[in-house]
Amino acid sequence: TWIVEPKFVSAYNLQNIIRWTSLFGIISIGVAFVIITGGIDLSIGSLIGLVGCLLPMLLAAGYPPVIALLAVVVLSLAIGLMHGLLITRLGLQPFVVTLCGLLFYRGFARWLTHDQVQGFGSSYEGLRQLAIGKVSLGGGFALPIPFFLLVIAGVLAALFLNRTIWGRYLLALGRNETAARYSGIQIERMKVLAYVLCSGTAGLGGILFALDVNSVQPAAHGNFYELYAIAAAVLGGCSLRGGEGSILGVVIGAAVMRLLYNAINVSGIPTQLEFAIIGAVILAGVIADELIRRVASRRRAGRGD
Known part of the structure; x- marks a missing residue:
């Protein structure tokens, strides 16, 4: 792409890619925890939209920024807890629970705002630096602050998952739920934890996305973000069957997704193909995962002989 379109490697474009990779990387990390357990969360895009509407409304109502931020984070964690309990206590399917969440949170955000655009105006430029600020490295290049937030989130998530x-x-739950149960693992608590982590990171991402755009459309903000996150996790090595995945891989997957999107825009490829490409990427990841599983099974069978 950089050969066809030199501006692809311009400082501005690279900073833009890094910023959006960081934002999507944060929510993709949360989705990865759910996928690792063998679950799915389709609601995070609508949750991002709800958080993006609530935050400026709370600030406009006179709440201090710290209180407003804590309120939307706590709400996000509570939503994750609710998802986990519905799935574990009532035995509902994750697909159904989170699909209902996708519809409900979007509809509630639209009702709450009367479909009116929400924004921060010019009153919270300091707060907005969390999403739009940069740290200069000299030579005309600067790293967006969300990059450092992604590094912190990624390191903490990797330590949690691996250490x-x-x-x-x-x-273990994702690899074999029955074996995990018999080994004494409280799988219900682990599933709830995964959904709490997923919604919590979606809430943090929702804050950053809202601060970045500064103009939240209740009907559109966060639409299809769950697809980007799922695609990034699958590209990063998370198996949709569960039990596999790494945080570094997920971040790399998020970077690949943003590079694809940016390449489409910069190269003049019709943007209508964006979702076709995302679908092809997810399908390719699933096919690759299945082929790898079959090859591994054959090798194990061969060693057994």
């Missing part, structure tokens, strides 16, 4: 007993429980 704590709870992370190992999540992986």
Whole structure:
């Protein structure tokens, strides 16, 4: 792409790619925890839209920024807790629960705002620096602040997944739920934890996305973001069957998705093809995962002989 269109590697475009990769990377990390357990969350795009509407409304109502931020984060965590309990206590399918969430949160956001655009105006430029600020590296290049937030989130998530007993429980649950149950793992609690983490990161992402755009459309903000996150997780090595995945891989997957999107725009390819490409990417990831599984099974069978 950079050969066809030199502006692809311009400082402005690279900063834009890094910023959006960071924002999508944060929500993709949360989705990865759910996918690792063998679940799915289709609601995060609508949750991002709801958070994006609530935050400026709370600030406009006179609440201090810290209180407003805490309120939307707590709401996001509570939504994740509700999802987890519906799935574990009532035995509902994750697809159904989160699909209903996708519809409900979007509809509630539109009702709450009367479909009116929400924004921060010019009153919270300091707060908006969390999403639009940059740290200069010299030479005319600067790293967006969301990049550093992604690094922090990624390191914490990787340590949690790979260095704590709870992370190992999540992986074990995804590999074989029955075996995990018989080994003494409280799988219901682990599933709830995964959905809480997913909605929590979606809430954080929703804050950053809203601060970035500064003009939230209740009917459109966050639309299809769940697809970007799922695609990034699958590209990053998360198996939709559960039990596999790495945080670094998910971040790389998010970067690939944004590079594809940016290449479409910069190269003049019709933007209508964006979702076709996303669909093809997800399908390719699923096919690759299945082929790898079959090859691994044959090798294990061969060693057994």
